[in-house]
Amino acid sequence: xxxxxxxxxxxxxxxxxxxxxxxxxxxxxxxxxxxxxxxxxxxxxxxxxxxxxxxxxxxxxxxxxxxxxxxxxxxxxxxxxxxxxxxxxxxxxxxxxxxxxxx
Amino acid sequence: xxxxxxxxxxxxxxxxxxxxxxxxxxxxxxxxxxxxxxxxxxxxxxxxxxxxxxxxxxxxxxxxxxxxxxxxxxxxxxxxxxxxxxxxxxxxxxxxxxxxxxxxxxxxxxxxxxxxxxxxxxxxxxxxxxxxxxxxxxxxxxxxxxxxxxxxxxxxxxxxxxxxxxxxxxxxxxxxxxxxxxxxxxxxxxxxxxxxxxxxxxxxxxxxxxxxxxxxxxxxxxxxxxxxxxxxxxxxxxxxxxxxxxxxxxxxxxxxxxxxxxxxxxxxxxxxxxxxxxxxxxxxxxxxxxxxxxxxxxxxxxxxxxxxxxxxxxxxxxxxxxxxxxxxxxxxxxxxxxxxxxxxxxxxxxxxxxxxxxxxxxxxxxxxxxxxxxxxxxxxxxxxxxxxxxxxxxxxxxxxxxxxxxxxxxxxxxxxxxxxxxxxxxxxxxxxxxxxxxxxxxxxxxxxxxxxxxxxxxxxxxxxxxxxxxxxxxxxxxxxxxxxxxxxxxxxxxxxxxxxxxxxxxxxxxxxxxxxxxxxxxxxxxxxxxxxxxxxxxxxx
Numbered sequence: 001x002x003x004x005x006x007x008x009x010x011x012x013x014x015x016x017x018x019x020x021x022x023x024x025x026x027x028x029x030x031x032x033x034x035x036x037x038x039x040x041x042x043x044x045x046x047x048x049x050x051x052x053x054x055x056x057x058x059x060x061x062x063x064x065x066x067x068x069x070x071x072x073x074x075x076x077x078x079x080x081x082x083x084x085x086x087x088x089x090x091x092x093x094x095x096x097x098x099x100x101x102x103x
Numbered sequence: 104x105x106x107x108x109x110x111x112x113x114x115x116x117x118x119x120x121x122x123x124x125x126x127x128x129x130x131x132x133x134x135x136x137x138x139x140x141x142x143x144x145x146x147x148x149x150x151x152x153x154x155x156x157x158x159x160x161x162x163x164x165x166x167x168x169x170x171x172x173x174x175x176x177x178x179x180x181x182x183x184x185x186x187x188x189x190x191x192x193x194x195x196x197x198x199x200x201x202x203x204x205x206x207x208x209x210x211x212x213x214x215x216x217x218x219x220x221x222x223x224x225x226x227x228x229x230x231x232x233x234x235x236x237x238x239x240x241x242x243x244x245x246x247x248x249x250x251x252x253x254x255x256x257x258x259x260x261x262x263x264x265x266x267x268x269x270x271x272x273x274x275x276x277x278x279x280x281x282x283x284x285x286x287x288x289x290x291x292x293x294x295x296x297x298x299x300x301x302x303x304x305x306x307x308x309x310x311x312x313x314x315x316x317x318x319x320x321x322x323x324x325x326x327x328x329x330x331x332x333x334x335x336x337x338x339x340x341x342x343x344x345x346x347x348x349x350x351x352x353x354x355x356x357x358x359x360x361x362x363x364x365x366x367x368x369x370x371x372x373x374x375x376x377x378x379x380x381x382x383x384x385x386x387x388x389x390x391x392x393x394x395x396x397x398x399x400x401x402x403x404x405x406x407x408x409x410x411x412x413x414x415x416x417x418x419x420x421x422x423x424x425x426x427x428x429x430x431x432x433x434x435x436x437x438x439x440x441x442x443x444x445x446x447x448x449x450x451x452x453x454x455x456x457x458x459x460x461x462x463x464x465x466x467x468x469x470x471x472x473x474x475x476x477x478x479x480x481x482x483x484x485x486x487x488x489x490x491x492x493x494x495x496x497x498x499x500x501x502x503x504x505x506x507x508x509x510x511x512x513x514x515x516x517x518x519x520x521x522x523x524x525x526x527x528x529x530x531x532x533x534x535x536x537x538x539x540x541x542x543x544x545x546x547x548x549x550x551x552x553x554x555x556x557x558x559x560x561x562x563x564x565x566x567x568x569x570x571x572x573x574x575x576x577x578x579x580x581x582x583x584x585x586x587x588x589x590x591x592x593x594x595x596x597x598x599x600x601x602x603x604x605x606x607x608x609x610x611x612x613x614x615x616x617x618x619x620x621x622x623x624x625x626x627x628x629x630x631x632x633x634x635x636x637x638x639x640x641x642x643x644x
Contacts, residue, residue, distance in 0.1 A: 069287070080315045083402055088351045091406065091418040098416055 183246030195367035209291025229271030279313030293628035305370025368505025380447030453527030457508035464500025489549025515599030533581030540574025
C-alpha cells in the first residue's frame with residue numbers, strides 16, 4: 001500500500017448512543033404501524049428506515065470519519081439506488097397517461 | 104566415457120515457485136488465482152457449449168425429434184445460465200484482469216489477495232450449485248427467471264438455480280472491489296491516471312458496474328426465492344405486487360451485465376490494436392472516458408427490454424432515447440480503433456485478427472441493438488431469433504472474440520511460451536466464418552417471425568436453421584483448435600521472451616512468465632503511455 005489513512009477511534013459511548021437510538025427507532029417503527037396515518041403510513045415508515053440506515057452507515061461503518069473518496073463511493077451507491085427507484089416508479093406513475101384503447 | 108551434463112538452473116517464476124496442489128488451492132498470488140479461474144471458466148465454457156450443440160442439433164429439423172419440449176426448455180436455460188453467470192461475466196475480468204491488472208500498474212499483487220482467493224471459492228460454490236441443478240433435473244425458466252413462470256408455474260429447481268447465480272454474484276462483487284482499490288492505491292510511482300493502459304480503464308469501469316449492479320440482482324433473486332417459497336407477493340398482483348417489477352429489477356443489473364462482458368473486451372482490443380499498429384490509440388482520453396460513460400449510461404437503459412410488457416409508453420420513450428445515446432461511447436471506440444489503424448504498421452498476427460473480428464462483429468451487434476431500441480420495430484422482433492442473433496453478435500462476436508484476442512495476446516506472458524501463429528490464424532478464421540454462418544441466418548429467421556425458445560418450427564425455416572447448425576459445428580471446431588495448440592505450446596512452444604510483440608505497457612517489462620512478486624524492482628514510470636519511440640517492432644513467425 002502506498003499510503004494509509006488514519007484510523008479514527010470512536011468513543012464507546014457513541015456506539016452505545018447509536019445502538020440505543022436504533023433500538024428506540026425500532027420500537028417507534030412497531031408502534032407507528034398501529035397508528036393509521038392514511039397515505040403518510042409508508043412515508044413515515046420509510047423515513048424511520050432511512051434515518052436508521054444513515055446512522056449505521058455514518059457511525060458503525062465509519063463513513064463519517066472516512067476519506068472524501070469513501071464518502072463519494074457511498075454517495076454513488078445512493079445515487080444508483082435513486083436511479084433504480086425513481087426510474088422504475090416513473091414507469092408506474094405514467095402507465096395510466098395514455099389510457100386504454102377502446103375504453 | 105560418460106558425458107556429463109551440467110544442470111541448467113530453471114529461472115524462478117510464479118508457476119514453479121511452489122509445487123503441489125495445496126500451493127495452488129491456497130495461493131494468494133493473483134497470477135495463480137487467474138489460472139484457477141482459467142481452468143474453471145474453461146470447464147463451464149465447454150459445458151455451456153455442449154448445451155448449445157444440443158440446441159442446434161434439435162433445430163436442424165423442424166420437428167421435435169431429439170428433445171421433447173420440456174427438455175428443450177431446460178437445455179436452453181442451462182446454456183444461458185452457464186454461459187452468462189459462469190463463463191462470460193467472469194471470463195476476462197477474473198482471468199485476464201486478475202493476471203494483468205497488478206502487472207500493468209507495476210504492483211506486486213491486488214490490494215486484497217485473500218479476498219481474491221475467496222472470490223474464486225465463492226465462484227466455485229455458485230458453480231457447484233449450478234452443476235447440482237443440472238445433475239438433478241434442471242430448470243426451465245430461461246436464464247431470465249421471469250415471473251410468474253418462475254414463481255408459480257415452473258416445475259424445475261428455480262430456487263437452487265437462483266441461489267447459484269446469487270452466490271456467483273458475490274464473487275463478482277469481490278473482484279470489482281479488489282480492482283477499484285488496487286487501481287486507486289497501488290499504482291507505481293509516476294503512473295498517473297492518464298498514463299494507465301486502456302485495459303485498466305476498461306476494468307475500472309467494469310468494476311464500478313460489478314459493485315453497483317450486482318447487489319441489485321442478488322436482492323432480486325432473493326426476492327424471487329422468497330416469493331416462490333413463501334408467496335410473499337412482491338410480484339403477484341393478487342397481493343398488490345407487480346410481475347413487471349421483477350423485470351425492472353432484473354434488467355437493472357442484467358443490461359449493465361452486458362457491459363461487464365463487453366467493456367473488458369474493449370480494453371483488450373485497445374491494447375491489441377495499439378501494439379500491432381505500434382501507435383498510441385487515437386483519442387486515448389476519449390476511449391478512456393467512453394468506458395466510464397458506458398458504465399454510467401449503461402445503467403439507464405434497462406427499460407428497452409420491457410417494451411412489450413405493461414411498461415408505460417412514456418417510460419419506453421425515455422429508455423429508447425437513452426439507448427440511442429449509449430451508442431455514442433461505443434461508436435467512439437470503434438472509430439478510434441479504426442483511426443489508430445489508419446496509416447499504422449498493422450501486423451496481422453493472431454491476436455490482431457481476433458481484434459479485427461471483434462470490431463466487425465461487435466459493430467453488427469451494436470447496430471442491430473439500435474433496431475431493437477426503436478419501440479415500433481422492437482414489437483415486431485421481440486422474442487424472435489432476431490434478438491438471439493443480436494445478443495450473440497455482442498456477447499460471442501464481441502465478448503468472446505475479445506477474450507480470445509486477449510488470451511492469444513498475453514499467452515506468451517502468462518506461460519512464457521509461443522503458440523503456432525499459423526494454427527491460431529486458421530482457428531480465428533474458422534471462428535469468424537462459423538460465427539457468421541451460425542448467427543447471421545438467425546437475423547433473417549427472426550425478421551421472418553421465428554420465435555425463440557421453441558423446439559419445433561414451420562418447415563419453411565429449415566434451410567436457414569440447417570445453415571445455422573452447420574455454422575455452429577464450424578464455430579465449435581474453431582474454439583477447439585486453440586485448446587490443442589495452447590496445450591501443445593506449454594511443452595513444445597518456443598520460449599517467448601519478455602516482450603515478443605514489441606508492446607509498451609508495464610507487464611511486458613518483466614520476465615515471461617513473471618516472478619511471484621511481478622517485478623524485481625518496483626518500476627518507476629517516466630514516459631507517457633503507449634510511447635513507441637524506443638520500441639523495436641519484432642518479427643513474429
